[in-house]
Structures are given as structure tokens and as C-alpha cells.
Amino acid sequence: MNYIKPKLFSVMKDYTKEQFVKDVVAGIIVAIIALPLSIALALASGVTPEMGLYTAIVAGFIISFFGGSRVQIAGPTAAFATIVAGIVATEGIDGLIIATIMAGIILVLMGLFKFGSLIKFIPLTITTGFTSGIAVTIFIGQIKDFLGLTFKQTKEPLIETMDKVKMIGSCINTVNVSALIIGLVALLILIIWPKINKIIPPSLIAIIITAAAVKLLSLDVNTIGSLYTISSKLPHFNMPAFSFEKIRLLLPNAFTIAILAAIESLLSCVVADGMIGSRHKSNAELVAQGLGNIGSAFFGGIPATGAIARTAANVKNGGRTPIAGIVHSITLALILVILMPYAALIPMPCIAAILFMVAYNMCEWRKFLNICKTAPKSDILVLILTFVLTVVFDLVVAIGVGIVLTCLLFMKRMSEVTDVHGW
Numbered sequence: 001m002n003y004i005k006p007k008l009f010s011v012m013k014d015y016t017k018e019q020f021v022k023d024v025v026a027g028i029i030v031a032i033i034a035l036p037l038s039i040a041l042a043l044a045s046g047v048t049p050e051m052g053l054y055t056a057i058v059a060g061f062i063i064s065f066f067g068g069s070r071v072q073i074a075g076p077t078a079a080f081a082t083i084v085a086g087i088v089a090t091e092g093i094d095g096l097i098i099a100t101i102m103a104g105i106i107l108v109l110m111g112l113f114k115f116g117s118l119i120k121f122i123p124l125t126i127t128t129g130f131t132s133g134i135a136v137t138i139f140i141g142q143i144k145d146f147l148g149l150t151f152k153q154t155k156e157p158l159i160e161t162m163d164k165v166k167m168i169g170s171c172i173n174t175v176n177v178s179a180l181i182i183g184l185v186a187l188l189i190l191i192i193w194p195k196i197n198k199i200i201p202p203s204l205i206a207i208i209i210t211a212a213a214v215k216l217l218s219l220d221v222n223t224i225g226s227l228y229t230i231s232s233k234l235p236h237f238n239m240p241a242f243s244f245e246k247i248r249l250l251l252p253n254a255f256t257i258a259i260l261a262a263i264e265s266l267l268s269c270v271v272a273d274g275m276i277g278s279r280h281k282s283n284a285e286l287v288a289q290g291l292g293n294i295g296s297a298f299f300g301g302i303p304a305t306g307a308i309a310r311t312a313a314n315v316k317n318g319g320r321t322p323i324a325g326i327v328h329s330i331t332l333a334l335i336l337v338i339l340m341p342y343a344a345l346i347p348m349p350c351i352a353a354i355l356f357m358v359a360y361n362m363c364e365w366r367k368f369l370n371i372c373k374t375a376p377k378s379d380i381l382v383l384i385l386t387f388v389l390t391v392v393f394d395l396v397v398a399i400g401v402g403i404v405l406t407c408l409l410f411m412k413r414m415s416e417v418t419d420v421h422g423w
Contacts, residue, residue, distance in 0.1 A: 004111055004284045006066045008322040019320060026319030027327025029199075030073055030310050034060075034328065035335060036203040037310075039224070039343060040354045041076040044138060045302055046085035047093070048228055049343055052076050052302070053336050054235040057329045059292035059304030064325025066291055068284030069269045071276060073310040073325050074292055078358045079260050080303045082137045082161075086394060087253055089159045095250055097240040100297035102247065102254035107261060107290030116282025119266050125375070125383040126402040127263060128367050133390025133398060135363035137161045138355055143168050146183040146352035148176025148221065161391055178219045183349030186210050190357045203354050210350040224351070225344025232340035234333060235299035256399060257293075261305040265289050268306035275315045309361070378409045 034056050042052025056075035063074035087096045110116070140161050144151060149171045151158070158164050186206040193202035214221050224230065269280035289305060296304050314324050371383050382405055389398035 003114065003281060004068075004287045005281070006284060006288065006322070007068055007070050007281065008065055011070055011321045015321065015323075020323065022318035023321055023324040024327050026314050026317040027324040028331050029317045030314045030319070030324065030328045031331035031335065032204060033201045033313050034073070034075055034307075034310055034332060036201070036207055036346075036354060037307075037358070038076055038332070039346070040203075040351045040358070041078060041081060042302065043224070043228075043351055044078070044081040044085070044141060044355055045076070046088040047096075047302055048231070049224055050231045050233075050336065050340065051300055053332055053340075054299055055296045055301035055304050057333045057336065058235050058299045058301050059296035060332070061326055061329035062295045063265075063288045063292035063304070063306070064322040064329065066284070066288035067322060067325075068281030068286075068288065069272055069306070069311075070278050070280075070321055071272045071311055071314050071319050071324065072265070072269060072280075072285070072306045072322075073314050073328060074265070074289070074304050074306050075310065076302055077264060077305055077307050078138055078355075078362055079131070079134055079264055079305065080257065082134060082141070083253060083256060083260075083394065084302050085141075086159050087250070091246070091250065094240040095246060096302065097238060097297045098242060098246055099250040099253045099257060100293050100301075100303050101240075102251065103257035103261065103303060104290040104292070104294035104297065106254060106258040107293060108287050109290075110258070110262060111283040111286030111288075111290065114283050115262075116266065116286050119262050119282070122259075122263060122403075123379075123382065123406050124367075125371060125379045126386050126399065126406065128364055128371060129383045129386025129402060130390045130398050132363050132365070132368050133387045135359040136387075136391050139359040140164055140168075142352035142355045142359075144352075145222065145348040146180070146356070147172075148174075148179025148183075148349065150174040150176075160393075176220065179221045179347075179349045182210050182214060182219065182221050182347050183353050185213070186347075186350040186353035187356060190353060203357075206350055206353065207346050210347045211345040214347045215345055222348040223344060224346045224348065227348065230340055230344045232337055234337065235301065237298055238300055239298070252400075257303045258290075259399065261289050261293065261303060262286055264308070265306035268308040268311050271308055272311050272315060275312065276320065378413075382406055382409070 038052035038056045039049045042049050060074050087099055151167050151171055189206040190202045193205050266282055292304050372380055386398050386402040
């Protein structure tokens with residue numbers, strides 16, 4: 001069972017005090033970066049702000065402890081936002097917990113049966129298509145808060161992206177100028193600050209400045225506190241109401257969450273390996289991702305996976321062992337208890353601006369255009385179809401259709417090869 005042995009156990013043999021100090025510093029810095037992102041991604045997922053932190057604390061700790069990477073940092077990511085929001089809107093929090101637990105079990109089984117190496121066979125056209133599609137849906141979902149629009153009351157919550165687009169068009173005359181200005185200020189800070197200082201996260205500076213402006217100038221701008229009840233309680237155990245019908249209904253969503261978690265976490269591991277000259281254990285990472293998601297669901301969190309940006313920040317700040325990820329989770333737990341009430345002051349346009357940047361960074365538009373310029377027409381078809389289906393419908397449909405179409409095209413190519421060679 002060495003293939004699922006956590007990296008933590010092997011790296012501790014030669015651990016030094018000097019590396020411990022570096023890991024602690026890196027863990028604290030990454031926690032500061034993860035704080036606004038965890039809150040923003042929770043809100044984009046249709047859940048309360050603290051649930052994002054619960055995810056980073058519980059799943060982050062478990063995945064660092066049991067994971068197959070030396071430096072992986074896990075938590076909520078943008079890839080899950082739309083699917084989580086859809087589950088919460090239709091099946092409630094219990095439905096989300098059940099889907100996440102099932103996804104965790106699937107991930108554990110994938111690791112135990114050594115599926116880690118098979119993930120790389122998922123075509124680039126599909127991963128690029130749904131990643132770009134997710135970025136567009138996140139962007140569209142944040143326009144309301146960025147512009148301070150007042151949406152009309154609807155019988156059902158707005159889940160579909162196209163419904164949101166229609167509502168934005170019909171309510172565009174309700175733009176809140178104060179909200180727009182705060183959003184633009186936050187966006188400018190997020191773009192310009194990294195050129196001034198690469199240590200302090202731009203999202204933290206944007207939050208502090210815009211929250212102070214809204215409070216001191218008494219601006220008519222929605223804040224997290226005006227829309228949500230903030231809790232500073234530590235994660236606590238939740239047992240959902242399981243039923244066979246719910247399990248059957250949520251199984252497709254569970255598979256989607258599991259596939260996304262596997263792809264994103266292993267991609268993050270590969271990126272981290274290149275940065276530190278190491279090799280991750282893919283099957284151990286899948287088992288850890290599964291355990292992390294099960295733990296997150298039972299303790300009030302949402303789906304989690306390895307976060308490439310936070311993992312890269314960990315490496316750049318000296319983190320070289322899973323201790324940094326564990327410190328990141330402990331630091332977030334302390335922040336939750338001590339500073340969470342201040343999160344009520346964060347303006348919603350600032351959260352929208354942060355998510356705009358998340359969407360831009362994950363959209364992979366250069367890769368998208370390069371595929372369209374250089375790939376065969378069949379690959380371009382898969383790319384565009386996966387992208388459109390992700391935006392218009394959802395990830396479950398997009399990934400399913402994308403994989404089926406890829407298989408059909410592969411069989412068509414093989415039949416053409418057979419005809420040419422007369423086999």
C-alpha cells in the first residue's frame with residue numbers, strides 16, 4: 001500500500017528546524033491569501049461565507065496530512081462554484097453534503113484502484129472547454145453585485161446562466177453608482193497592487209480599502225453583513241438526512257465533483273512538481289482528496305480540491321512540506337474565531353471584483369485560441385461544444401457530452417486508419 005502512503009510521513013525523516021520556520025511562514029501567508037478567496041468562492045457557490053473557511057480549514061488540513069504532494073494547498077476553488085450553487089438551489093444544503101460525501105468516496109476508490117495515472121487521458125479540449133465555460137459563468141454571476149443591480153423577485157432562484165443574463169438585461173437600469181465605483185476601485189487595486197508589492201495579497205488590500213470607504217462614507221452599498229448572517233463558530237459535525245432517492249438523484253453531480261477534484265488537484269500537483277523538482281504520488285493524492293471532501297461535507301464545508309494559485313504561493317514563500325498546508329488551516333481557524341465578525345463589512349462589489357479576477361485567471365483564453373488555431377476541426381468542435389454546454393446548461397451535461405463525442409471521434413479516426421491500411 002506504499003502507493004497511497006502520505007508524503008508527510010516520508011518528508012519528516014529529514015525535517016529540520018529551519019524548514020519548519022519556512023513552512024510556518026509560508027502557511028501563514030497562504031492563509032492570508034486564502035481568506036478572501038474562501039469567502040468569495042463560498043458566496044459564488046450560494047452558501048454562507050464561513051462555509052468557505054470551513055472547507056479550507058477541514059479539507060485543507062486533511063488533504064495536507066494524507067496527500068501525495070509535498071506542497072499542495074487545498075480548499076474551495078472556482079471550478080465548483082456553479083455546480084455547488086445549482087445543488088444548493090435545488091436540493092438544499094443536505095443535498096450538497098450528500099453529493100460531496102459521495103464524491104469523496106468515489107475519489108478514495110479512484111486512488112485505491114490506482115486511477116491516478118488515468119486522469120491524464122482526459123482530453124485537453126474537454127478540460128479547456130469546461131474551465132473556460134466555468135470562468136464565463138462565474139463572471140456573469142457576479143455582474144449583479146458589481147453593478148449593484150436590483151433583480152426582480154422570481155418564484156424560483158436564478159440558477160441557469162442564461163436566466164441571469166436575461167435578468168441583468170431587464171434590470172440594467174437599476175445600476176447603483178456607488179456600488180459600481182467601489183467595484184471599479186477594487187478591480188483597479190487587484191490589477192495594480194501586484195506591480196507595487198508582491199508579498200501582501202491584492203485581494204486583502206482591496207477588501208480593507210473598499211470596506212473602509214463604504215463604512216466611513218456611509219455609502220449605500222450591499223455588504224456581506226447586510227445580506228448574510230456571519231458566524232465565527234468553529235466547524236461542527238453535521239449529519240445529513242440520507243435517502244436512496246437523494247443518493248440516486250445526486251449521483252451524476254457526485255461524479256462531476258469527483259472528476260473535477262481529481263483533474264484540478266493532480267494538475268496542481270504537476271505544476272508544483274515543476275516548481276520544486278519533486279514527484280507527487282497521484283493515487284495518495286486522490287485518496288486524500290476523497291477524505292478531505294468527506295471531512296469538509298460532515299463539518300459544514302463545500303467541495304474542495306488542490307488550488308493551483310495557493311499552492312504556487314506556498315512554494316514561492318518557502319513551503320516545502322505538508323506542514324505548511326497544516327499551518328495554513330490552523331491559521332484560518334484562528335482567523336475565523338477572532339476576525340470573522342469584521343467580514344460583515346466587506347462590500348459585495350469588492351467580492352465581485354475578486355471573482356472577476358479569479359474568472360480571468362482561470363479562463364485560459366490563450367490556450368483556447370491556440371487550440372482553435374492549430375487543432376484539427378474535430379478537436380475544435382469538442383472544445384467549443386463543451387464550452388457552450390457548460391455556459392448554457394451545466395458541467396454534468398458538458399463533461400458527459402464532451403467525453404462521448406471524443407470517444408466517437410476517436411473511433412471514427414481509428415476506422416479511417418483501418419480503412420487506409422486495409423486491416
